[in-house]
Amino acid sequence: xxxxxxSRWTMSxxxxxxxxxxxxxxxxxxxxxxPAAGLTEPATLILVHLVAIGWLSLAMAGALLQFxxxxxxRPLAFPHLALPALAALVAGLFLLCSGFxxxxxxxxxxxxxxPLAAATLLIxxxxxxLMLLATLLSARPxxxxxxxxxxxxxxxAATALSGSAFAAILSGRGGWLDALSLLPDGLPFHxxxxxxxxxxLIAFGTSYRLLVMFMLAPDPxxxxxxxxxxxxxxxxxxxxxxxxxxxxxxxxxxxFITTALSVLALASAFYGRDILALYRTRRRKAxxxxxxxxxxxxxxxxxxxxLLPVAIAAGAGEGIVxxxxxxLAFGWLGGLTLAQLVKxxxxxxWLGTYASRLGRGPAPRVGDLxxxxxxxxxxxxxxxxxxxxxxxxxxxxxxGFRWAMLSCLVGTAGIVTExxxxxxxxxxxxxxxxxxxxxxxxxxxxxxxxxxxxxDHRRVASPRA
Amino acid sequence: xxxTDALPAxxxxxxxxxxxGEEPFQAIMDAVSAxxxxxxxxxxxxxxxxxxxxxxxxxxxxxxxxxxxxxxWEVIFSPLAxxxxxxxxxxxxxxSAVFWGAPIQELDLCDLEPPEPMVxxxxxxxxxxxxxxxxxxxxxxxxxxxxxxxxxxxxxxxNFDASGTTYRLLIRHGGSEGH
Numbered sequence: 104x105x106x107x108x109x110s111r112w113t114m115s116x117x118x119x120x121x122x123x124x125x126x127x128x129x130x131x132x133x134x135x136x137x138p139a140a141g142l143t144e145p146a147t148l149i150l151v152h153l154v155a156i157g158w159l160s161l162a163m164a165g166a167l168l169q170f171x172x173x174x175x176x177r178p179l180a181f182p183h184l185a186l187p188a189l190a191a192l193v194a195g196l197f198l199l200c201s202g203f204x205x206x207x208x209x210x211x212x213x214x215x216x217x218p219l220a221a222a223t224l225l226i227x228x229x230x231x232x233l234m235l236l237a238t239l240l241s242a243r244p245x246x247x248x249x250x251x252x253x254x255x256x257x258x259x260a261a262t263a264l265s266g267s268a269f270a271a272i273l274s275g276r277g278g279w280l281d282a283l284s285l286l287p288d289g290l291p292f293h294x295x296x297x298x299x300x301x302x303x304l305i306a307f308g309t310s311y312r313l314l315v316m317f318m319l320a321p322d323p324x325x326x327x328x329x330x331x332x333x334x335x336x337x338x339x340x341x342x343x344x345x346x347x348x349x350x351x352x353x354x355x356x357x358x359f360i361t362t363a364l365s366v367l368a369l370a371s372a373f374y375g376r377d378i379l380a381l382y383r384t385r386r387r388k389a390x391x392x393x394x395x396x397x398x399x400x401x402x403x404x405x406x407x408x409x410l411l412p413v414a415i416a417a418g419a420g421e422g423i424v425x426x427x428x429x430x431l432a433f434g435w436l437g438g439l440t441l442a443q444l445v446k447x448x449x450x451x452x453w454l455g456t457y458a459s460r461l462g463r464g465p466a467p468r469v470g471d472l473x474x475x476x477x478x479x480x481x482x483x484x485x486x487x488x489x490x491x492x493x494x495x496x497x498x499x500x501x502x503g504f505r506w507a508m509l510s511c512l513v514g515t516a517g518i519v520t521e522x523x524x525x526x527x528x529x530x531x532x533x534x535x536x537x538x539x540x541x542x543x544x545x546x547x548x549x550x551x552x553x554x555x556x557x558x559d560h561r562r563v564a565s566p567r568a
Numbered sequence: 569x570x571x572t573d574a575l576p577a578x579x580x581x582x583x584x585x586x587x588x589g590e591e592p593f594q595a596i597m598d599a600v601s602a603x604x605x606x607x608x609x610x611x612x613x614x615x616x617x618x619x620x621x622x623x624x625x626x627x628x629x630x631x632x633x634x635x636x637x638x639x640x641w642e643v644i645f646s647p648l649a650x651x652x653x654x655x656x657x658x659x660x661x662x663x664s665a666v667f668w669g670a671p672i673q674e675l676d677l678c679d680l681e682p683p684e685p686m687v688x689x690x691x692x693x694x695x696x697x698x699x700x701x702x703x704x705x706x707x708x709x710x711x712x713x714x715x716x717x718x719x720x721x722x723x724x725x726x727n728f729d730a731s732g733t734t735y736r737l738l739i740r741h742g743g744s745e746g747h
Binding site: 108173176243244246247316317319325326386387450453454458459461462463466468469 | 619621622625630631658679681682683684686687690691692693694707708709711712715716719
């Protein structure tokens with residue numbers, strides 16, 4: 104394919120995502136949300152959604168806008184929707200947090216902020232879904248990789264729609280939904296589909312493709328990947344059934360969520376086996392920082408998803424469940440995202456800056472853009488904070504958890520600084536940097552300098568040579 | 569696909585083979601090899617043969633499947649390549665590649681981590697003259713290389729080999745002023 108250009112707005116998605124992560128960590132350090140507040144209290148909901156939508160979803164969206172076209176060898180459909188989608192998601196999240204703040208009684212505002220937030224977020228996710236769906240379906244046959252993303256997008260739709268229903272009920276505008284009594288029974292399923300489906304399953308699917316590339320490992324056998332897809336799909340299908348069961352007048356009990364989580368744990372075990380095989384069979388022996396820093400993330404997944412159904416089935420306290428959920432969100436999804444961001448940002452920066460100079464003069468390697476071992480130290484701070492945070496949550500130590508989050512914050516701030524330095528080419532000697540007008544811009548790809556997709560289309564339509 | 573309508577599809581029913589406990593993959597591949605240019609393959613199987621779709625996609629066939637009921641599926645594989653002379657090549661490939669001369673340089677880049685293959689190919693091209701042809705073997709499709717080749721006005725044609733593990737790339741120097 105000819106059109107693998109840089110996704111113009113991906114860096115802006117990443118910047119917004121990292122800003123929301125830092126905001127969530129600052130609030131947690133300040134003592135906002137669980138364990139000082141209850142698990143389903145507004146203060147906790149603000150933190151959870153800053154992490155789920157602001158940090159993880161925006162980072163995932165930015166990465167998908169860059170890599171889905173590359174991995175299915177088709178140009179991104181409707182690329183001009185990327186910025187409106189980002190704007191809607193950011194605005195929707197601000198409205199949502201304001202709505203929760205009203206609910207908490209922090210300021211006097213209309214509760215209608217909540218359904219307004221839900222509508223704005225729905226628009227943002229729908230635009231994003233449209234771009235990705237149209238891109239995935241333009242490539243036939245629909246491959247295994249695409250199926251991971253398609254199921255993930257279906258989970259996103261279910262999560263966003265159920266969240267909107269909750270928002271309507273919380274604002275008192277859900278009278279027409281009362282018969283469904285979705286709250287609070289639907290909440291665990293809403294979280295399962297969001298974290299396990301949209302974020303988790305797509306992380307599974309994309310990591311298969313990207314890890315093979317990053318480590319020069321042979322592709323895993325399709326039947327093994329399919330086993331992961333089918334078992335995870337089954338778990339998420341159970342989650343979806345649990346979510347809509349009240350519509351049929353059924354009350355899914357605790358056993359239902361336990362079953363769904365157990366099947367997801369099984370899928371994760373299959374996935375972990377494949378990832379281990381990729382690490383073992385890699386031809387590139389030295390591990391780069393992104394692959395080293397992903398190891399604690401995979402360990403967090405293994406530990407968290409294995410213990411979570413056990414904890415729920417055994418009726419463990421709220422603290423244990425919160426600790427395991429925190430481990431999955433910050434250790435597995437957050438850790439993996441931070442680690443791969445280092446690689447994605449440095450690669451996109453390298454490509455945008457040096458592609459046109461390759462072969463015509465000296466060019467650094469991608470890895471030369473990243474400051475090592477300093478970047479590795481920031482990951483140590485981050486993961487140490489995660490490990491400590493899990494312990495403190497499990498033990499119910501609110502102050503200890505704030506200290507743990509401070510460690511996460513220091514690590515995150517360090518990684519963000521390193522990413523900014525990658526964009527500024529700070530690791531390249533001043534004399535060796537390209538002239539100012541050819542350097543990367545911080546927040547967007549130089550679509551004007553690189554052949555834009557429009558220019559590429561023209562080239563395809565009327566080949567010159 | 570102007571010739572598709574002219575030729576009747578070749579038929580292959582693998583149900584008896586599977587009932588007899590035989591592996592039909594080789595028979596399918598033999599049937600594919602025996603197809604005339606532009607001819608379709610009509611496959612009948614007792615299940616939806618999803619794995620075959622990607623195998624056939626790599627060989628340049630689109631799959632169109634239909635549930636026949638009773639668990640049986642009909643799949644029509646139709647060739648995507650419009651040029652019967654060339655093997656199926658990636659989108660964006662130059663259609664004149666069959667007329668290019670023999671490569672004057674060959675690179676085996678299968679063991680290099682991306683984006684190193686891209687760097688090596690662009691470096692090598694800078695040393696070649698207009699009209700020179702370069703052949704490279706890669707572990708993956710170099711998707712980020714293609715826009716750069718187009719910008720430098722080089723022509724290329726590429727595809728995966730039959731096993732789907734090695735990407736073969738032929739590039740003809742287009743003669744943009746190098747240095």
